[in-house]
Amino acid sequence: LFFLLKDGRQWLSVLYDLIPMEESHKSKILIRLDQTIRAVVKGMLVTAIVQGLLAGMAYLALDVPFPIGLMALTVVLAPIPFGGTGLVWGPVALYLFWMGTTGKALIMLAWGIGVVSMVDQFLRPWLIGQDVQIPVLPLVLSVLGGLALYGILGIFIGPIMVSLLMTAVQIYREEYHLKQLVVSTSPSSPS
Secondary structure (H helix, E strand, O other), rough: OHHHHHHHHHHHHHHHHOOOOOOOHHHHHHHHHHHHHHHHHHHOOOHHHHHHHHHHHHHHHHOOOOOHHHHHHHHHHHHOOOOHHHHHHHHHHHHHHHHHOOHHHHHHOOOHHHHHHHHHHHHHHHHHHHHHOOOOHHHHHHHHHHHHHHHHHHHHHHHHHHHHHHHHHHHHHHHHHHHHHHHHHHOOOOO
């Protein structure tokens, strides 16, 4: 991250010069890349905060010790795919069960599974899809495929690849497909 912040602009200008395309296409690709990265980071942060707040409400309502600390820990672990928040509310539910408050433990378990964990499935794709204009299904598939191929970095790489593909298709449509339609519909000159 240090080198990215220190030398990022220089690397970007070198990469920009290496791309063998017209200036307008280069700028479209880089703008789309910037939008996608910002949308993914924003979606992850907002979703983590919402999940932490929802879990924190349950910790407070169920009289769990250190609810603010547990809420902060939930926010920090929320971006971990497949159970990040469960690493906090799961042990809290076990603690409540061991303390003899089975009803509170079941409430925590139901709230954690039904609300806190489900927010991630709906809110993150919706937030990212709004900013990048990618339909929700391809976005979810890109995140899952990215996770399967690249691990935790796939959360970023998957949507970036889909976004770049959509930009390439848009450029193709504008440059080549529309030109072919114009050429094929223009009247031929008599010979």
